Amino acid sequence: MGNKAVEKQNNILNQSTRNSDPAEGKALIIGGGEYAATLAQAFLKENIRPVILAPPEHPARAGARTAFDFAETIFGEALFCHGGAGRFTISIDSAGKKKSLCASVVILAKETRRLPLFESHGIKENPRAISLSAAVSDSGRLADAENIVFMVGLKQESDPVIFEEIADICLDLLPPSDDLPPPKKKIYIFAGNLKVAENHLESLYRQTRRQGAVYFKFTKNPPKISQGADGRVLFQGVDESTRLPFVISPDMTVVDEMIVPSPDFKALSRRMGLEMDENGFIQGDNVHRFSVRTNRKGIFAAGPARKIQGADGDARDAALALSHSRRVIQRMASDSKNRENDGPTAEINPGSCVFCLTCLRSCPHGAVELAPNPTIIKEACEGCGACRSLCPGNAISMTGLDEGAADSKIKETRLNPPDHLPVIASFCCARSGAAALESALAAGQPLPRGLALITLPCAAAISVESIYSAFKNGADGVLILSCHDGNCHSGKGHALARERADYAADFFKKIKMDPKRIKTASLASNMAGAGLKILTDFEQFLMTAGRFSNQKKQ
Ligand code: SF4
Numbered sequence: 278m279g280n281k282a283v284e285k286q287n288n289i290l291n292q293s294t295r296n297s298d299p300a301e302g303k304a305l306i307i308g309g310g311e312y313a314a315t316l317a318q319a320f321l322k323e324n325i326r327p328v329i330l331a332p333p334e335h336p337a338r339a340g341a342r343t344a345f346d347f348a349e350t351i352f353g354e355a356l357f358c359h360g361g362a363g364r365f366t367i368s369i370d371s372a373g374k375k376k377s378l379c380a381s382v383v384i385l386a387k388e389t390r391r392l393p394l395f396e397s398h399g400i401k402e403n404p405r406a407i408s409l410s411a412a413v414s415d416s417g418r419l420a421d422a423e424n425i426v427f428m429v430g431l432k433q434e435s436d437p438v439i440f441e442e443i444a445d446i447c448l449d450l451l452p453p454s455d456d457l458p459p460p461k462k463k464i465y466i467f468a469g470n471l472k473v474a475e476n477h478l479e480s481l482y483r484q485t486r487r488q489g490a491v492y493f494k495f496t497k498n499p500p501k502i503s504q505g506a507d508g509r510v511l512f513q514g515v516d517e518s519t520r521l522p523f524v525i526s527p528d529m530t531v532v533d534e535m536i537v538p539s540p541d542f543k544a545l546s547r548r549m550g551l552e553m554d555e556n557g558f559i560q561g562d563n564v565h566r567f568s569v570r571t572n573r574k575g576i577f578a579a580g581p582a583r584k585i586q587g588a589d590g591d592a593r594d595a596a597l598a599l600s601h602s603r604r605v606i607q608r609m610a611s612d613s614k615n616r617e618n619d620g621p622t623a624e625i626n627p628g629s630c631v632f633c634l635t636c637l638r639s640c641p642h643g644a645v646e647l648a649p650n651p652t653i654i655k656e657a658c659e660g661c662g663a664c665r666s667l668c669p670g671n672a673i674s675m676t677g678l679d680e681g682a683a684d685s686k687i688k689e690t691r692l693n694p695p696d697h698l699p700v701i702a703s704f705c706c707a708r709s710g711a712a713a714l715e716s717a718l719a720a721g722q723p724l725p726r727g728l729a730l731i732t733l734p735c736a737a738a739i740s741v742e743s744i745y746s747a748f749k750n751g752a753d754g755v756l757i758l759s760c761h762d763g764n765c766h767s768g769k770g771h772a773l774a775r776e777r778a779d780y781a782a783d784f785f786k787k788i789k790m791d792p793k794r795i796k797t798a799s800l801a802s803n804m805a806g807a808g809l810k811i812l813t814d815f816e817q818f819l820m821t822a823g824r825f826s827n828q829k830k831q
């Protein structure tokens with residue numbers, strides 16, 4: 278990360294830390310780069326004690342001065358992480374010795390890696406062909422060159438971060454040209470699929486062109502690349518816009534890079550029970566965890582641990598990680614009575630537990646541990662109910678949740694028969710289905726009069742028994758509305774709900790009842806119209822199908 282980027286981060290962090298109450302606690306920051314250092318400084322300002330867990334091979338271990346000399350630093354790797362928000366115990370392997378560390382929050386802040394694409398372009402690195410990182414850290418190397426070629430996106434889609442860095446260097450090297458003669462220095466940008474739609478990149482693109490940078494675009498036929506004995510690179514090809522052939526042998530070639538997540542995330546996610554996205558980052562873009570929360574309460578993934586983004590995005594993540602951490606620590610400091618109102622949590626009745634460990638394996642939030650019997654960690658439980666609906670021993674209850682509320686609501690709807698309209702028991706995730714239907718109602722859209730809307734903390738909480746029970750209590754149909762796959766706060770809410778609905782529908786088939794009376798659909802909280810349509814279509818179907826209690830076995 279360059280000085281400019283660090284400066285930007287500090288500015289945003291300073292703004293976020295101003296005027297905040299001091300809070301006590303400890304934050305474990307996992308990472309060994311400048312990003313971890315910037316975070317640690319911000320936490321210190323908040324009176325939150327940062328401890329940095331840097332990789333064992335970090336130069337500071339050998340006594341070198343680093344960006345985080347000010348913070349307590351442990352060199353090693355996390356082995357596992359027990360507990361929940363406010364009370365984590367992290368086991369660490371430090372030079373072969375096992376250590377244990379307690380922290381209120383954990384922040385993953387490992388830097389991305391840059392892989393220069395010399396080899397794939399058939400170029401050897403030398404003083405006339407350097408990587409983009411080398412050019413960013415020492416742009417003086419380009420000062421004397423009269424002709425420079427920057428390569429971007431010729432081998433894979435261009436990354437906006439890479440293009441932004443190239444554009445920044447160009448603007449530094451080429452003075453504004455309005456009232457000056459054309460610059461002596463020539464800068465060529467050889468671009469493949471250049472993506473400039475994001476944020477301010479379009480204006481950076483225009484600005485570089487205004488200041489004299491010349492773009493060559495290659496969408497079909499990339500230029501031929503060879504390298505002379507003196508290390509100078511030779512480009513030959515046809516410019517796609519002008520269709521004119523060209524040969525350019527610049528004084529300097531700047532080779533682009535691929536940005537990849539830290540290779541440590543694979544092991545870290547396995548050891549700490551954290552979800553990864555398909556690109557190898559922790560967390561990804563799940564809207565219900567947006568943006569730095571992970572599947573484990575109190576563990577955050579910020580900046581380069583979460584995605585490739587520019588300095589502004591990294592700084593926003595840092596400020597968010599700080600404010601979430603502050604909240605966790607303040608919450609822990611508040612009295613336990615207040616904390617009891619934090620929402621439903623699961624509880625195991627040891628007398629009914631058959632020790633199958635299904636809850637331990639299935640909890641998406643790492644909230645079940647063996648101590649030595651299966652036990653729910655209150656601070657880690659998100660109250661999703663997945664464990665309860667999977668437990669074969671019926672040993673799990675949810676505190677803070679009215680277990681009989683669904684049945685009573687359905688009975689009540691049945692007892693006040695809405696003419697001859699069907700009764701629909703709609704089990705809705707609070708974050709998606711329920712929110713969508715509530716906004717339809719708020720917008721004045723009439724919902725079916727026979728609707729019994731049952732809000733669940735997560736669709737994962739639906740059990741096969743609750744579906745049967747809905748019919749027993751008077752429902753004519755059961756509709757489960759959950760989040761889309763990949764955007765579920767608990768990861769698999771829709772998949773688990775669908776699995777149970779399919780199971781119940783199969784049973785209906787076996788006993789010759791119409792399985793279409795059980796329906797699942799996924800939607801987002803802002804899809805009020807779609808939610809209403811699903812509901813009214815289902816109502817229509819049930820009107821044709823008739824009352825469940827009257828249904829003759831097929
Ligand atoms: S799923 Fe139920 S029975 Fe199995 S270990 Fe957990 S609490 Fe016990």
Ligand code: SF4
Binds near residue numbers: 644
């Ligand atoms: S309710 Fe959800 S978060 Fe809590 S222990 Fe059960 S599965 Fe885990």
